[in-house]
Amino acid sequence: MKKLSKADITSSYIDIDVSALKWRKNLPEVDLRLADYPPLLSHILNGKEYGPLLNGPDVGRHRNEWRTFIRDLASCAPTNPVVVDRFHTQWHVGHHHIRALVEDDELLMDMLWKWLPRYNGSELLLYRGENLDRFELGRIGTAWSDKESVARMFAGGLNAEGRGGVILETTATADSIIAGPSAHSIYLGEYEYTVDRRRLSTINLKCHFSPPQS
Numbered sequence: 001m002k003k004l005s006k007a008d009i010t011s012s013y014i015d016i017d018v019s020a021l022k023w024r025k026n027l028p029e030v031d032l033r034l035a036d037y038p039p040l041l042s043h044i045l046n047g048k049e050y051g052p053l054l055n056g057p058d059v060g061r062h063r064n065e066w067r068t069f070i071r072d073l074a075s076c077a078p079t080n081p082v083v084v085d086r087f088h089t090q091w092h093v094g095h096h097h098i099r100a101l102v103e104d105d106e107l108l109m110d111m112l113w114k115w116l117p118r119y120n121g122s123e124l125l126l127y128r129g130e131n132l133d134r135f136e137l138g139r140i141g142t143a144w145s146d147k148e149s150v151a152r153m154f155a156g157g158l159n160a161e162g163r164g165g166v167i168l169e170t171t172a173t174a175d176s177i178i179a180g181p182s183a184h185s186i187y188l189g190e191y192e193y194t195v196d197r198r199r200l201s202t203i204n205l206k207c208h209f210s211p212p213q214s
């Protein structure tokens with residue numbers, strides 16, 4: 001069993017996850033009284049698309065704007081519980097797109113400690129389905145599950161490109177878990193915990209899945 005120490009864990013710029021587009025589209029735009037927050041917050045809370053930002057000719061400009069936006073969020077914690085709940089849902093829907101757009105995991109994790117509802121349980125045995133190439137580079141995402149079957153789904157499916165996927169296992173202390181599953185994540189059966197990997201002492205590689213046959 002391969003182990004990754006804390007010193008081996010670096011920033012990650014790519015993530016693959018599953019979002020329910022139907023869930024996003026069925027969330028109505030609402031007035032959450034966001035005048036005191038950065039304007040781009042409405043993009044997240046109302047489930048707007050990220051494809052035009054990531055795939056258009058102005059991706060560089062959008063990336064700079066979103067990095068500034070995330071930095072601003074990290075300095076202004078929300079006070080409205082409805083905003084917190086909506087953000088939690090939409091983070092689980094679209095975090096892989098936000099991560100690709102911002103390309104700064106350190107900044108994102110700092111922001112998530114302010115914007116996601118704090119986990120208040122005990123330590124947990126958690127699993128993540130990761131890509132082998134990214135794992136060996138220390139580029140590990142924040143989405144983990146207490147269901148090994150969920151990690152298996154990602155490791156053997158969407159994250160099996162390149163040299164294949166792996167199931168990662170860690171005992172996450174309470175102070176490394178930013179937030180528990182949102183209602184959306186429970187609805188999908190993924191039970192996604194958001195974890196700050198900078199606070200994990202050891203990550204074990206449990207098993208490997210070969211890439212799909214072409």
